[in-house]
Amino acid sequence: MSHETDGSAPHKAGxxxxxxxxxxLMGTYGVILALAxxxxxxxxDKTGDVNANLWTGVALLVVAGVFLGWARLRPIVVPADVEKPDDDPARPAPSRRRPPSH
Incomplete structure (x- = not known):
């Protein structure tokens, strides 16, 4: 990796x-539903003796915590150098547009 050779830290998606x-988003909806x-x-009487908003809000907050923790513990590292698309011989050439005929 290039960040090991030049001493700079890897760039993360953040x-x-x-x-x-x-x-x-799930955290926002979870807070709204938990407060509701x-x-x-x-x-x-409509939910069978269960506070559906509260439990759904709590579940959304847990899922939001899992997603945020996952992103924090295993961040996506963006490579410093990316090959240009025209360097790839397997990539098709861009189509050339013909000028409109009158």
Whole structure:
């Protein structure tokens, strides 16, 4: 790897890692549902004596924690040097557009 030879740290995907985005969205929805389960009407007659909002919110918060922890413990390392697409002989050449005929 090039970061070992030049002494620089590897570049990580950070906020652009899809696991962070999914974790943040699930965490947001989990907080909203957990608060609705705590402060809202649980409507036990519709859910079979279960506070569905609270338990769904807690489950979403757990899943969000798993996604965020996964992204933190196993980050995606972006390579410093990427080959140009035209260096790949297996890649087809771009199609040439013909000028419109009148």
């Amino acid at each position: 906020a652009f890692d899809i696991r962070n985005i999914i974790g943040a 389960g705590i402060f809202g009407d649980p409507e036990y």
